[in-house]
Amino acid sequence: MTKSFVTIADLSKEKIMSLLEAAARFEANPNRKTLDGRVIATLFFEPSTRTRLSFETAVNRLGGRVIGFSDAATSSSSKGESLKDTIMMVGNYADLIVMRHHLEGAARYASEISPAPIINAGDGANQHPSQTMLDLYSIYKTQGTLENLNIYLVGDLKYGRTVHSLLMAMRHFNPQFHFIAPKELAMPNEYKIYCKEHGINYVEHTDFTEETIADADILYMTRVQRERFTDLMEYERVKDVYILKADMLKGTRDNLRILHPLPRVNEIATDVDDSPKAYYFQQAKNGLYVREALICDCLGIEI
């Protein structure tokens, strides 16, 4: 059975755990010939070098071959071809399509028409489920469990797609969330309603200090972007508030780990990089194992 992977919203707890366990097996042994003779397409209608390289590395380490494009400008969609036509064509060539698109719902639609299964590598502001899976894997690996953790989300909680997906995926694991954001970028109401409906506890803060984060198990940092503000005075006022510096880590728990979806600009000071609590570079590396697991799962290959 082959199946697509387009959203985190409908993954069961069992499914999440089995994918994380498969990822752990790939971490122990990332180079296998599992995809020998298979062709995987990476269709990046919107460029994303980091995500594309991660998927293509995963395919290469499993012995598969990659076709595709890294920018819509070099594909026939720049000539006005519909998404459907591109997917129908590539779906006849490849065993699996990894796609990124600037339009929301593009991967869902593609999965309904494609002869080959689809992995969503990001559809606009909607979903980026492989990022969420690598976030979960990083949490699981560093804490030994996903259950009953204190998770602090910091920065842009309004537009941050990764924090929204993480929030939804954590609903199975009884987390205590803390939302730390300036008012203009606070967690949107629909996600607070989601928390209430799913029994997820959360506390909101606007200050970001050593005291606020003293009980954190996971500190998930995101970037506060200037272009998100309608009021630039407000931006000037808060831009330096949501920056993590090494001296803020003094009173924090030993098991605290700092995550960031990357790319980072200045929201984590470089002096944090040397702390054993900094985990964002390993987090990116975990993406490889998680994507190996996702590719095999979509192709129905047992690990």
Next chain:
Amino acid sequence: MNNKTSLMVAALKDGTVIDHIPSELVFTIASLLELDKLDSSVTIGYNLHSNKLGKKGIIKVADKYFSDEEISRLSVVAPNVVLNIIHDFDVVEKKEVIIPDELHGIVRCSNPKCISNNEPMHTYFHVVDKQQGILKCHYCEKEQNKSKVKLV
């Protein structure tokens, strides 16, 4: 009643009478039910006097009974209309509009960045809250209120 102001419309032997339509929705409903594709007689009344609605519309369709799926298309714009099922000049049943669990190809997603607004394809919504009229786009996953969405 003054005969000069009353409307003479032939009584229906068999078919469907859709009554209590807010006047401004008459043509929307005609198009949602695809009345233009029917062969049988259709009478459309528009801006008729109504004590309840002020002005109302009425549509009489001879020899046609709408399926529940067809009726459910009206739920977004006209949830309160009633369909009278006529057999041999008698009203044998009154059907109300029921909000379905899913809407296919009826309304447009309000998110301009949704794939359904950018590809030649049908729209698809899940009705997540019938009371409050909250729809969730199957593709971009955005929730929206049915009072804010536009028809396809």
